[in-house]
Amino acid sequence: RGYKERGNINTPMELAILNQIDRFNLVIDVIDRVPWLSAKAAHLKEQMKNEIIDNLSYAHEHGTDKSEIANWTWPFD
Numbered sequence: 254r255g256y257k258e259r260g261n262i263n264t265p266m267e268l269a270i271l272n273q274i275d276r277f278n279l280v281i282d283v284i285d286r287v288p289w290l291s292a293k294a295a296h297l298k299e300q301m302k303n304e305i306i307d308n309l310s311y312a313h314e315h316g317t318d319k320s321e322i323a324n325w326t327w328p329f330d
Contacts (some may be wrong), residue, residue: 266308266318277301277308 269275273282280301284294311319 264312264316264318264323266322267312270305270309275305277304
């Protein structure tokens, strides 16, 4: 998808969102690409868009990612 840096100091999640490689944009991408999901998962797509807005707003206000994002670890080790 390419690197889209704008000269700001961004959090890791902000950078992922700006480059559309975050978990929320990936879910939206799957919903858009799988034809039978578009109607069934419209509510999930809207929820993912709200998560993007919420995470960006939090990062802009606090200068860091939410703790559930920043402290997330892979649960299958």
